[in-house]
Amino acid sequence: xxxLKIAMLFILCLVPLSTALALxxxxxxxxxxxxxxxxxxxxxxxxxQLFFDTRLSKNxxxxxxxxxxxxxxxxxxxxxPIGSTGKKHRRNSATIWNVGFHTSLHWDxxxxxxxxxxxxxxxxxxxxxxxxxxxxxxxxxIPGYKRQFAEIFGDEGATVGTIxxxxxxxxxTLVTASSPFDRFLEGDEFAINEQAKQGFATFQQVECGACxxxxxxxxxxxxxxxxxxxxxxxxxxxxxxxxxEEKYDLISDDLGRFNYTGDENHKIMWRVPSLRNIAITGxxxxxxxxxTLDEAVRVMASTELDRALNEQQVADxxxxxxxxxxxxxxxxxxxxxxxxxVEDAINHRKAPKRAGGVQMGVFTIDSSGAMTLPLAK
Ligand code: HEC
Ligand code: HEC
Numbered sequence: 001x002x003x004l005k006i007a008m009l010f011i012l013c014l015v016p017l018s019t020a021l022a023l024x025x026x027x028x029x030x031x032x033x034x035x036x037x038x039x040x041x042x043x044x045x046x047x048x049q050l051f052f053d054t055r056l057s058k059n060x061x062x063x064x065x066x067x068x069x070x071x072x073x074x075x076x077x078x079x080x081p082i083g084s085t086g087k088k089h090r091r092n093s094a095t096i097w098n099v100g101f102h103t104s105l106h107w108d109x110x111x112x113x114x115x116x117x118x119x120x121x122x123x124x125x126x127x128x129x130x131x132x133x134x135x136x137x138x139x140x141x142i143p144g145y146k147r148q149f150a151e152i153f154g155d156e157g158a159t160v161g162t163i164x165x166x167x168x169x170x171x172x173t174l175v176t177a178s179s180p181f182d183r184f185l186e187g188d189e190f191a192i193n194e195q196a197k198q199g200f201a202t203f204q205q206v207e208c209g210a211c212x213x214x215x216x217x218x219x220x221x222x223x224x225x226x227x228x229x230x231x232x233x234x235x236x237x238x239x240x241x242x243x244x245e246e247k248y249d250l251i252s253d254d255l256g257r258f259n260y261t262g263d264e265n266h267k268i269m270w271r272v273p274s275l276r277n278i279a280i281t282g283x284x285x286x287x288x289x290x291x292t293l294d295e296a297v298r299v300m301a302s303t304e305l306d307r308a309l310n311e312q313q314v315a316d317x318x319x320x321x322x323x324x325x326x327x328x329x330x331x332x333x334x335x336x337x338x339x340x341x342v343e344d345a346i347n348h349r350k351a352p353k354r355a356g357g358v359q360m361g362v363f364t365i366d367s368s369g370a371m372t373l374p375l376a377k
Contacts, residue, residue, distance in 0.1 A: 023209060023213040023214065024181075024185060024209070024213060024214070024217075025185065025214060025215045026177070026182040026185050026186055026215070027098065027101070027175065027176070027177045027178075027179070027182055027215050027216070027276070027326065028175075028177075028215065029175060029177055030100070030172065030173070030175060031098075031100030031101045031172055031175070031222070032100070032222050032223065032228060033172060034113065034115075034228065037115065037165045037168060037169065039169055039172060039173075040152075040169070042148070042151065042152050043152050043165065043166050043169040044169045044170050044173055045170075045334070046145075046148050046149070046152060046166040046169075046170075047165075047166035047167045047168070047169045047170030047171070048170045048331075048334045049145075049334045049335075049336050049337070050064075050139075050163060050166055050167050050170075051063065051064040051065055051070075051167060051170055051171075052064070052065050052333065052334055052336065053336050054066075055138055055139065055142070056122075056128055056130065056135060056139075056163075057083075057084035057127075057128045057129070057130060058084045058085055058128060058129045058130045058134070059084045059085055059129075061084055062083070062084045062127075062128070064096070064167070066081075067081045067093040067127075068093060068095070068096035070096065070097075070174065070331045071331060072280075073095055073097070073277065073280045073281045074095035074096040074097035074174065074277070074281070075092070075093045075094065075095045075096075075281050076093045077282070077283075078092075078093065078283075078288065079092065079283055079287070079288035079289065080092055080093075080287065080288050081093050081126075082126075083124070083125065083126040083127045083128070083129055084127070084128055084129045084130070085125070085129045087125050087126040087129070088126060089124075089126035089127065090126070090252075090254050090287065091106075091107050091254070091286050091287065091288070092107075092283065092284075092285065092286060092287065092288030094106070094107065094273065095274075095277060095281045096171060096174055097174050097175070097176050097276070097277055097326075097328070098174065098175055098176060098216060098274060098276050098277075098326075099114065099171055099174065100114065100171060100172040100174070100175070101215055101216040101218070101221070101222060101274070102216065102218060102221065102222075102271075102274070103221040103222045103226045103227065103228050103229060103230050103231065103232070104229065104230065104231035104232075104271060105117045106120070106271070107256070107270055107271060107273070107286035108233075108256045108257045108259060108260070108269070108270060108271060108286075109231035109232075109233055109257060109270075109271035110257075110259075110260050112228070112229040113168070113228055113229060114164075114167070114168035114171050114172070115161070115164040115165055115168045116164075117164075117168075118160070118163065118164035118167055118168070119132075119160060119164060122135060122160065132160045135160065135163070136158060136159055136160060136163075139158040139163060140157055140158040142337050142338075142339060142341070143337065143340070143341025143344045143345065144336075144337020144338065144341060144343065144344035144348075145158055145337050146158065147344060147348060148337075149162055152166070153165075173329075174329075175326075175329070176276065176277060176325075176326025176327060176328050176329075177326055177327065178326060178327045179276070179277075179323060179324050179325055179326035179327070180192045180196070180323040180325075181196070181200075181320070181323040181324050182326070184323070191323075192320075192323040193319070195315070195316055195319040195320075196316075196319045196320045196322070196323045197320075198316045198319075198320075199315075199316035199317045199318070199319045199320025199321070200320045202309075202313050202316050202317055202320075203317050203320055206301060206305060206307055206309065206313070207305055208300065208301075208304075208305070208317070211232075211234055211272045211304070212272060212275050216274040216276060217274055217275035217276060217324065218232065218271075218272050218273055218274040218275070219232035219272045220232060231257075231271055232271065232272050233256075233257055233266075233269040233270060233271055233272070234269065234270065234272055234304070235268055235269055235270075236250070236256070236268060236269075236270045236285075236286075236303065236304065237250055237251075237268070237303035237304070238303060238304045238305075238306075239302065239303055239304070239305075239306040242302045242303055243302075244298075244299045244302055244303060245303070248285070248287070248289040248290055248299065249287060249289055250285075250287075250289075250303065251268065252287065254286070254287070255267045255268055256268050256269050256270045256286075257269040257270070257271075270286060275321060275324055276324050276325075276326060277324065277325050277326060278293065278296075278321050278324060279293055279318075279321055279322045279324070279325050280325060282296075284296040284299075285299070293318050293321060294314050294315070294318050297309070297314050297317050297318060297321075298314060301314075
Protein backbone atom coordinates (compact mmCIF):
# COMPACT_ATOMS: atom_id res chain seq x y z
CA UNK A 1 0.00 0.00 0.00
CA UNK A 2 2.88 2.33 0.74
CA UNK A 3 4.15 2.07 -2.82
CA LEU A 4 0.68 2.67 -4.11
CA LYS A 5 0.30 5.88 -2.13
CA ILE A 6 3.52 7.14 -3.62
CA ALA A 7 2.21 6.30 -7.06
CA MET A 8 -1.01 8.21 -6.34
CA LEU A 9 0.84 11.25 -5.00
CA PHE A 10 3.06 11.21 -8.04
CA ILE A 11 0.01 11.26 -10.25
CA LEU A 12 -1.76 13.96 -8.28
CA CYS A 13 1.23 16.26 -8.64
CA LEU A 14 1.36 15.81 -12.38
CA VAL A 15 -2.17 15.84 -13.59
CA PRO A 16 -4.67 18.65 -13.11
CA LEU A 17 -7.50 17.04 -11.21
CA SER A 18 -10.25 19.28 -12.54
CA THR A 19 -12.01 16.11 -13.65
CA ALA A 20 -11.34 12.50 -12.81
CA LEU A 21 -11.58 11.84 -16.53
CA ALA A 22 -8.32 13.74 -17.15
CA LEU A 23 -6.53 10.60 -16.02
CA UNK A 24 -8.26 8.65 -18.76
CA UNK A 25 -7.82 10.04 -22.24
CA UNK A 26 -8.92 8.82 -25.67
CA UNK A 27 -6.27 7.05 -27.70
CA UNK A 28 -4.57 9.38 -30.19
CA UNK A 29 -4.47 8.30 -33.84
CA UNK A 30 -0.71 7.74 -33.72
CA UNK A 31 1.85 7.19 -30.96
CA UNK A 32 4.96 9.39 -30.60
CA UNK A 33 7.35 8.97 -33.53
CA UNK A 34 11.11 9.12 -32.74
CA UNK A 35 13.15 11.74 -34.62
CA UNK A 36 15.61 9.19 -35.91
CA UNK A 37 12.91 7.02 -37.45
CA UNK A 38 10.36 9.20 -39.24
CA UNK A 39 7.16 7.46 -40.28
CA UNK A 40 6.99 7.24 -44.08
CA UNK A 41 4.78 5.11 -46.25
CA UNK A 42 7.46 3.02 -47.96
CA UNK A 43 9.04 2.13 -44.63
CA UNK A 44 5.70 1.12 -43.12
CA UNK A 45 5.06 -1.10 -46.15
CA UNK A 46 8.54 -2.66 -45.89
CA UNK A 47 8.02 -3.20 -42.15
CA UNK A 48 4.75 -4.95 -42.84
CA GLN A 49 6.43 -7.34 -45.30
CA LEU A 50 9.08 -8.14 -42.68
CA PHE A 51 6.38 -8.61 -40.02
CA PHE A 52 4.83 -11.37 -42.11
CA ASP A 53 8.11 -12.91 -43.24
CA THR A 54 9.21 -16.22 -41.67
CA ARG A 55 12.73 -15.69 -43.07
CA LEU A 56 13.57 -13.61 -39.98
CA SER A 57 13.40 -16.75 -37.81
CA LYS A 58 16.23 -19.25 -37.67
CA ASN A 59 14.25 -22.19 -39.01
CA UNK A 60 12.21 -20.14 -41.51
CA UNK A 61 9.05 -21.17 -39.72
CA UNK A 62 7.77 -18.23 -37.62
CA UNK A 63 6.92 -14.67 -38.54
CA UNK A 64 6.08 -11.92 -36.10
CA UNK A 65 2.47 -12.51 -37.08
CA UNK A 66 2.65 -16.16 -35.93
CA UNK A 67 2.68 -14.98 -32.33
CA UNK A 68 1.18 -11.49 -32.80
CA UNK A 69 -1.74 -12.12 -35.14
CA UNK A 70 -2.82 -8.76 -36.55
CA UNK A 71 -5.97 -10.30 -38.06
CA UNK A 72 -6.99 -10.89 -34.46
CA UNK A 73 -6.02 -9.82 -30.97
CA UNK A 74 -2.36 -9.15 -31.81
CA UNK A 75 -1.41 -12.14 -29.66
CA UNK A 76 -1.65 -15.91 -30.19
CA UNK A 77 -4.19 -16.97 -27.56
CA UNK A 78 -1.70 -19.40 -26.01
CA UNK A 79 -0.43 -19.50 -22.44
CA UNK A 80 3.11 -19.17 -23.73
CA PRO A 81 4.37 -19.71 -27.29
CA ILE A 82 7.05 -21.98 -28.76
CA GLY A 83 9.95 -20.36 -30.60
CA SER A 84 11.47 -21.07 -34.01
CA THR A 85 13.71 -23.92 -32.82
CA GLY A 86 11.16 -25.54 -30.51
CA LYS A 87 11.98 -23.92 -27.19
CA LYS A 88 8.99 -22.96 -25.03
CA HIS A 89 8.92 -19.30 -23.97
CA ARG A 90 8.26 -18.58 -20.30
CA ARG A 91 6.11 -15.54 -21.06
CA ASN A 92 2.84 -14.86 -22.79
CA SER A 93 2.92 -13.19 -26.23
CA ALA A 94 1.81 -9.66 -25.37
CA THR A 95 -0.50 -8.02 -27.89
CA ILE A 96 1.09 -5.96 -30.64
CA TRP A 97 -1.86 -3.55 -30.93
CA ASN A 98 -1.07 -0.08 -29.50
CA VAL A 99 2.50 -1.06 -28.59
CA GLY A 100 3.71 2.34 -29.83
CA PHE A 101 2.15 3.94 -26.75
CA HIS A 102 4.34 2.01 -24.31
CA THR A 103 7.51 3.81 -23.17
CA SER A 104 9.17 0.46 -22.49
CA LEU A 105 8.43 -2.98 -23.86
CA HIS A 106 8.19 -6.57 -22.64
CA TRP A 107 6.47 -7.69 -19.46
CA ASP A 108 9.50 -6.57 -17.48
CA UNK A 109 10.11 -3.36 -19.49
CA UNK A 110 13.55 -4.48 -20.64
CA UNK A 111 13.23 -3.09 -24.18
CA UNK A 112 13.65 0.68 -24.37
CA UNK A 113 12.00 1.18 -27.76
CA UNK A 114 10.38 -0.85 -30.51
CA UNK A 115 13.68 -0.64 -32.37
CA UNK A 116 15.54 -2.11 -29.37
CA UNK A 117 12.83 -4.71 -28.87
CA UNK A 118 13.63 -6.39 -32.20
CA UNK A 119 17.27 -6.89 -31.19
CA UNK A 120 16.11 -8.80 -28.08
CA UNK A 121 13.63 -11.02 -29.94
CA UNK A 122 16.13 -11.77 -32.70
CA UNK A 123 18.50 -13.66 -30.44
CA UNK A 124 15.98 -14.92 -27.87
CA UNK A 125 16.29 -18.76 -28.05
CA UNK A 126 12.52 -19.05 -27.44
CA UNK A 127 11.56 -16.56 -30.17
CA UNK A 128 13.51 -16.13 -33.43
CA UNK A 129 16.69 -17.81 -32.10
CA UNK A 130 18.68 -16.16 -34.88
CA UNK A 131 21.86 -14.07 -35.06
CA UNK A 132 22.40 -10.57 -36.40
CA UNK A 133 24.88 -11.83 -38.96
CA UNK A 134 22.63 -14.58 -40.30
CA UNK A 135 19.54 -12.43 -40.59
CA UNK A 136 21.38 -9.55 -42.26
CA UNK A 137 22.88 -11.90 -44.79
CA UNK A 138 19.57 -13.60 -45.50
CA UNK A 139 17.54 -10.40 -45.92
CA UNK A 140 20.22 -8.43 -47.79
CA UNK A 141 20.47 -11.24 -50.35
CA ILE A 142 16.80 -11.15 -51.29
CA PRO A 143 16.73 -8.81 -54.31
CA GLY A 144 13.31 -7.28 -53.55
CA TYR A 145 14.41 -6.41 -50.02
CA LYS A 146 17.82 -5.22 -51.17
CA ARG A 147 16.19 -2.72 -53.51
CA GLN A 148 13.70 -1.43 -50.92
CA PHE A 149 16.33 -1.05 -48.18
CA ALA A 150 18.58 0.85 -50.59
CA GLU A 151 15.72 3.17 -51.59
CA ILE A 152 14.72 3.87 -47.99
CA PHE A 153 17.98 3.69 -46.04
CA GLY A 154 20.57 4.39 -48.74
CA ASP A 155 24.01 2.90 -48.30
CA GLU A 156 23.23 1.33 -44.92
CA GLY A 157 21.05 -1.28 -46.64
CA ALA A 158 19.54 -4.16 -44.66
CA THR A 159 21.04 -4.32 -41.16
CA VAL A 160 19.53 -5.32 -37.84
CA GLY A 161 19.14 -1.58 -37.18
CA THR A 162 17.26 -0.81 -40.40
CA ILE A 163 15.16 -4.00 -40.20
CA UNK A 164 14.18 -2.89 -36.69
CA UNK A 165 13.32 0.61 -37.90
CA UNK A 166 11.06 -0.70 -40.65
CA UNK A 167 9.33 -3.16 -38.29
CA UNK A 168 8.87 -0.42 -35.69
CA UNK A 169 7.32 1.89 -38.28
CA UNK A 170 4.71 -0.69 -39.19
CA UNK A 171 4.00 -1.46 -35.53
CA UNK A 172 3.43 2.24 -34.77
CA THR A 173 0.49 2.16 -37.18
CA LEU A 174 -1.23 -0.64 -35.24
CA VAL A 175 -3.61 1.55 -33.29
CA THR A 176 -7.15 0.62 -32.22
CA ALA A 177 -8.80 3.97 -31.64
CA SER A 178 -12.47 4.71 -31.10
CA SER A 179 -13.40 2.05 -28.55
CA PRO A 180 -16.80 2.61 -26.93
CA PHE A 181 -14.98 3.99 -23.87
CA ASP A 182 -13.00 6.46 -26.03
CA ARG A 183 -16.25 7.64 -27.56
CA PHE A 184 -17.70 7.97 -24.06
CA LEU A 185 -14.72 10.12 -23.03
CA GLU A 186 -15.29 12.24 -26.10
CA GLY A 187 -18.80 13.02 -24.92
CA ASP A 188 -21.06 10.27 -26.32
CA GLU A 189 -22.75 9.21 -23.11
CA PHE A 190 -24.59 6.36 -24.83
CA ALA A 191 -21.40 4.76 -26.15
CA ILE A 192 -21.18 2.49 -23.08
CA ASN A 193 -23.97 0.90 -21.06
CA GLU A 194 -24.94 1.56 -17.44
CA GLN A 195 -23.08 -1.48 -16.13
CA ALA A 196 -19.85 -0.35 -17.84
CA LYS A 197 -20.30 3.11 -16.27
CA GLN A 198 -20.73 1.47 -12.88
CA GLY A 199 -17.66 -0.66 -13.62
CA PHE A 200 -15.61 2.43 -14.44
CA ALA A 201 -16.70 4.00 -11.15
CA THR A 202 -15.72 0.84 -9.25
CA PHE A 203 -12.41 0.63 -11.15
CA GLN A 204 -11.54 4.10 -9.87
CA GLN A 205 -13.01 3.65 -6.41
CA VAL A 206 -11.02 0.50 -5.64
CA GLU A 207 -7.94 2.18 -7.16
CA CYS A 208 -7.19 0.04 -10.20
CA GLY A 209 -6.70 3.41 -11.85
CA ALA A 210 -3.71 4.15 -9.59
CA CYS A 211 -1.65 2.01 -11.94
CA UNK A 212 -3.81 1.57 -15.03
CA UNK A 213 -4.48 5.09 -16.27
CA UNK A 214 -3.81 7.54 -19.07
CA UNK A 215 -4.14 6.84 -22.80
CA UNK A 216 -3.03 3.21 -22.69
CA UNK A 217 -4.30 2.37 -19.17
CA UNK A 218 -0.66 1.57 -18.45
CA UNK A 219 0.52 4.52 -16.37
CA UNK A 220 1.90 8.02 -16.95
CA UNK A 221 3.08 7.42 -20.44
CA UNK A 222 4.02 8.55 -22.90
CA UNK A 223 4.84 12.19 -22.46
CA UNK A 224 2.88 12.98 -19.31
CA UNK A 225 5.76 12.12 -16.99
CA UNK A 226 7.73 9.45 -18.76
CA UNK A 227 9.60 9.70 -21.99
CA UNK A 228 10.25 6.83 -24.36
CA UNK A 229 12.73 4.42 -22.79
CA UNK A 230 11.55 5.07 -19.23
CA UNK A 231 9.40 2.48 -17.50
CA UNK A 232 6.50 2.26 -15.05
CA UNK A 233 6.90 -0.84 -12.90
CA UNK A 234 5.01 -2.21 -9.91
CA UNK A 235 5.43 -5.19 -7.66
CA UNK A 236 3.35 -8.16 -8.74
CA UNK A 237 2.22 -9.52 -6.40
CA UNK A 238 2.25 -6.47 -4.18
CA UNK A 239 0.52 -8.33 -1.33
CA UNK A 240 2.28 -11.60 -0.62
CA UNK A 241 0.71 -14.91 0.39
CA UNK A 242 -2.71 -14.64 -1.28
CA UNK A 243 -4.38 -17.84 -2.47
CA UNK A 244 -3.62 -16.85 -6.06
CA GLU A 245 0.14 -16.77 -5.61
CA GLU A 246 0.53 -20.51 -5.58
CA LYS A 247 -2.49 -21.33 -7.70
CA TYR A 248 -1.16 -19.35 -10.66
CA ASP A 249 2.53 -19.74 -9.98
CA LEU A 250 2.98 -15.98 -9.62
CA ILE A 251 6.39 -16.27 -8.02
CA SER A 252 8.65 -18.40 -10.18
CA ASP A 253 12.26 -18.22 -11.29
CA ASP A 254 11.14 -15.43 -13.63
CA LEU A 255 11.72 -12.42 -11.39
CA GLY A 256 10.81 -9.61 -13.81
CA ARG A 257 12.94 -6.49 -13.89
CA PHE A 258 15.54 -8.11 -11.60
CA ASN A 259 16.47 -10.54 -14.40
CA TYR A 260 18.32 -7.87 -16.32
CA THR A 261 19.26 -5.27 -13.69
CA GLY A 262 20.37 -7.69 -10.94
CA ASP A 263 19.12 -5.14 -8.38
CA GLU A 264 17.44 -6.83 -5.37
CA ASN A 265 14.83 -4.04 -5.27
CA HIS A 266 13.71 -5.02 -8.74
CA LYS A 267 12.66 -8.55 -7.85
CA ILE A 268 9.09 -9.31 -9.04
CA MET A 269 8.73 -5.82 -10.50
CA TRP A 270 6.70 -5.87 -13.70
CA ARG A 271 5.76 -3.19 -16.17
CA VAL A 272 2.14 -2.05 -15.82
CA PRO A 273 0.54 -3.41 -19.00
CA SER A 274 -2.16 -1.79 -21.11
CA LEU A 275 -5.80 -2.71 -20.57
CA ARG A 276 -6.86 -1.77 -24.09
CA ASN A 277 -8.52 -4.72 -25.90
CA ILE A 278 -8.01 -6.74 -22.73
CA ALA A 279 -11.28 -8.67 -23.22
CA ILE A 280 -9.80 -10.42 -26.28
CA THR A 281 -6.10 -10.78 -25.37
CA GLY A 282 -6.26 -13.61 -22.85
CA UNK A 283 -4.87 -15.71 -21.32
CA UNK A 284 -3.58 -13.19 -18.80
CA UNK A 285 -0.45 -12.08 -16.97
CA UNK A 286 3.20 -12.53 -17.85
CA UNK A 287 2.99 -16.30 -17.50
CA UNK A 288 -0.39 -16.62 -19.23
CA UNK A 289 -1.70 -18.74 -16.36
CA UNK A 290 -5.07 -17.03 -15.84
CA UNK A 291 -7.61 -17.94 -18.50
CA THR A 292 -10.53 -15.58 -17.94
CA LEU A 293 -10.85 -11.83 -17.50
CA ASP A 294 -13.07 -12.03 -14.42
CA GLU A 295 -10.45 -14.17 -12.69
CA ALA A 296 -7.70 -11.73 -13.75
CA VAL A 297 -9.69 -8.93 -12.10
CA ARG A 298 -10.01 -10.95 -8.85
CA VAL A 299 -6.28 -11.72 -8.91
CA MET A 300 -5.43 -8.03 -9.39
CA ALA A 301 -7.74 -6.83 -6.61
CA SER A 302 -6.26 -9.34 -4.21
CA THR A 303 -2.56 -9.17 -5.15
CA GLU A 304 -2.26 -5.47 -5.98
CA LEU A 305 -4.87 -3.88 -3.69
CA ASP A 306 -5.32 -6.47 -0.93
CA ARG A 307 -9.07 -6.39 -1.53
CA ALA A 308 -11.68 -9.03 -2.15
CA LEU A 309 -14.26 -7.77 -4.64
CA ASN A 310 -17.83 -9.10 -4.59
CA GLU A 311 -19.11 -10.80 -7.74
CA GLN A 312 -21.16 -7.76 -8.76
CA GLN A 313 -18.07 -5.54 -8.61
CA VAL A 314 -16.09 -8.06 -10.68
CA ALA A 315 -18.85 -8.27 -13.30
CA ASP A 316 -19.12 -4.47 -13.49
CA UNK A 317 -15.37 -4.00 -13.92
CA UNK A 318 -15.32 -6.69 -16.63
CA UNK A 319 -18.15 -4.89 -18.45
CA UNK A 320 -16.13 -1.67 -18.28
CA UNK A 321 -12.99 -3.43 -19.53
CA UNK A 322 -14.96 -4.79 -22.50
CA UNK A 323 -15.67 -1.20 -23.53
CA UNK A 324 -11.90 -0.78 -24.10
CA UNK A 325 -12.01 -3.02 -27.18
CA UNK A 326 -11.25 -0.65 -30.05
CA UNK A 327 -11.78 -0.65 -33.78
CA UNK A 328 -9.17 -2.72 -35.54
CA UNK A 329 -8.00 -1.32 -38.86
CA UNK A 330 -8.12 -4.21 -41.38
CA UNK A 331 -4.70 -5.52 -42.37
CA UNK A 332 -4.15 -6.75 -45.92
CA UNK A 333 -1.55 -9.45 -46.49
CA UNK A 334 1.61 -7.98 -48.03
CA UNK A 335 3.35 -9.56 -51.05
CA UNK A 336 6.77 -10.81 -49.97
CA UNK A 337 9.84 -10.56 -52.22
CA UNK A 338 10.76 -13.97 -53.63
CA UNK A 339 14.17 -15.49 -52.90
CA UNK A 340 15.58 -15.23 -56.41
CA UNK A 341 14.17 -11.81 -57.31
CA VAL A 342 12.19 -12.85 -60.39
CA GLU A 343 9.12 -10.82 -59.54
CA ASP A 344 11.14 -7.83 -58.43
CA ALA A 345 13.13 -7.83 -61.67
CA ILE A 346 9.92 -7.82 -63.70
CA ASN A 347 7.93 -5.30 -61.71
CA HIS A 348 10.62 -2.93 -60.53
CA ARG A 349 12.86 -2.73 -63.57
CA LYS A 350 15.01 0.33 -63.13
CA ALA A 351 14.66 2.93 -65.87
CA PRO A 352 18.16 4.11 -66.84
CA LYS A 353 18.57 7.62 -65.49
CA ARG A 354 18.72 10.42 -68.09
CA ALA A 355 19.07 14.02 -67.02
CA GLY A 356 15.62 15.55 -66.67
CA GLY A 357 13.81 13.06 -68.87
CA VAL A 358 11.75 9.90 -68.95
CA GLN A 359 13.11 7.27 -71.23
CA MET A 360 10.76 6.09 -73.97
CA GLY A 361 12.34 3.65 -76.42
CA VAL A 362 15.27 5.24 -78.13
CA PHE A 363 14.01 8.78 -77.56
CA THR A 364 13.76 10.79 -74.40
CA ILE A 365 11.11 13.36 -73.70
CA ASP A 366 12.09 16.20 -71.40
CA SER A 367 9.73 18.01 -69.07
CA SER A 368 8.79 20.56 -71.75
CA GLY A 369 7.76 17.72 -74.04
CA ALA A 370 10.65 18.19 -76.49
CA MET A 371 12.02 14.98 -77.93
CA THR A 372 15.73 14.33 -78.25
CA LEU A 373 17.81 11.44 -79.46
CA PRO A 374 19.67 9.56 -76.75
CA LEU A 375 23.13 10.88 -76.02
CA ALA A 376 26.00 9.03 -77.55
CA LYS A 377 27.90 6.91 -75.00
C1 HEC B 1 7.42 -17.34 -30.73
C2 HEC B 1 6.47 -16.27 -30.58
C3 HEC B 1 6.90 -14.87 -30.94
C4 HEC B 1 7.33 -14.40 -32.16
C5 HEC B 1 7.64 -15.19 -33.41
C6 HEC B 1 7.45 -12.98 -32.02
N1 HEC B 1 7.10 -12.60 -30.75
FE1 HEC B 1 7.01 -10.71 -30.03
N2 HEC B 1 6.58 -11.41 -28.18
C7 HEC B 1 6.52 -12.74 -27.84
C8 HEC B 1 6.55 -12.86 -26.41
C9 HEC B 1 6.52 -14.16 -25.62
C10 HEC B 1 6.61 -11.56 -25.89
C11 HEC B 1 6.77 -11.14 -24.42
C12 HEC B 1 8.27 -11.10 -24.19
C13 HEC B 1 8.72 -10.68 -22.81
O1 HEC B 1 7.98 -10.00 -22.11
O2 HEC B 1 9.84 -11.05 -22.42
C14 HEC B 1 6.61 -10.66 -27.04
C15 HEC B 1 6.64 -9.29 -26.95
C16 HEC B 1 6.70 -8.44 -28.05
C17 HEC B 1 6.62 -7.02 -27.98
C18 HEC B 1 6.41 -6.19 -26.73
C19 HEC B 1 4.94 -6.03 -26.41
C20 HEC B 1 4.73 -5.28 -25.13
O3 HEC B 1 3.59 -4.95 -24.79
O4 HEC B 1 5.69 -5.02 -24.41
C21 HEC B 1 6.77 -6.54 -29.25
C22 HEC B 1 6.76 -5.09 -29.69
C23 HEC B 1 6.95 -7.69 -30.11
N3 HEC B 1 6.90 -8.83 -29.35
C24 HEC B 1 7.18 -7.61 -31.46
C25 HEC B 1 7.51 -8.70 -32.25
C26 HEC B 1 8.03 -8.60 -33.60
C27 HEC B 1 8.27 -7.29 -34.35
C28 HEC B 1 8.26 -9.87 -34.03
C29 HEC B 1 8.88 -10.32 -35.34
C30 HEC B 1 10.22 -9.82 -35.60
C31 HEC B 1 7.85 -10.76 -32.96
N4 HEC B 1 7.43 -10.01 -31.89
C32 HEC B 1 7.88 -12.14 -33.03
C33 HEC B 1 6.42 -13.79 -28.72
C34 HEC B 1 6.78 -13.72 -30.06
C1 HEC C 1 -0.09 -1.42 -8.01
C2 HEC C 1 -0.35 -1.35 -9.43
C3 HEC C 1 -1.57 -2.07 -9.98
C4 HEC C 1 -2.87 -1.97 -9.54
C5 HEC C 1 -3.41 -1.16 -8.39
C6 HEC C 1 -3.64 -2.78 -10.44
N1 HEC C 1 -2.85 -3.36 -11.40
FE1 HEC C 1 -3.45 -4.56 -12.91
N2 HEC C 1 -1.52 -4.93 -13.38
C7 HEC C 1 -0.42 -4.37 -12.76
C8 HEC C 1 0.78 -5.05 -13.21
C9 HEC C 1 2.21 -4.72 -12.80
C10 HEC C 1 0.37 -6.04 -14.11
C11 HEC C 1 1.26 -7.03 -14.86
C12 HEC C 1 1.35 -8.31 -14.04
C13 HEC C 1 2.17 -9.37 -14.74
O1 HEC C 1 3.39 -9.24 -14.77
O2 HEC C 1 1.62 -10.31 -15.24
C14 HEC C 1 -1.10 -5.93 -14.19
C15 HEC C 1 -1.90 -6.73 -15.01
C16 HEC C 1 -3.27 -6.61 -15.13
C17 HEC C 1 -4.10 -7.38 -16.02
C18 HEC C 1 -3.61 -8.44 -16.99
C19 HEC C 1 -3.03 -7.80 -18.22
C20 HEC C 1 -2.68 -8.77 -19.31
O3 HEC C 1 -2.44 -8.33 -20.44
O4 HEC C 1 -2.60 -9.97 -19.07
C21 HEC C 1 -5.40 -6.96 -15.82
C22 HEC C 1 -6.63 -7.47 -16.54
C23 HEC C 1 -5.38 -5.94 -14.81
N3 HEC C 1 -4.07 -5.75 -14.42
C24 HEC C 1 -6.50 -5.31 -14.32
C25 HEC C 1 -6.49 -4.60 -13.11
C26 HEC C 1 -7.68 -4.27 -12.36
C27 HEC C 1 -9.10 -4.53 -12.81
C28 HEC C 1 -7.27 -3.64 -11.20
C29 HEC C 1 -8.10 -3.23 -10.04
C30 HEC C 1 -8.87 -4.30 -9.40
C31 HEC C 1 -5.82 -3.57 -11.28
N4 HEC C 1 -5.38 -4.19 -12.43
C32 HEC C 1 -5.01 -2.96 -10.32
C33 HEC C 1 -0.45 -3.35 -11.84
C34 HEC C 1 -1.56 -2.96 -11.13
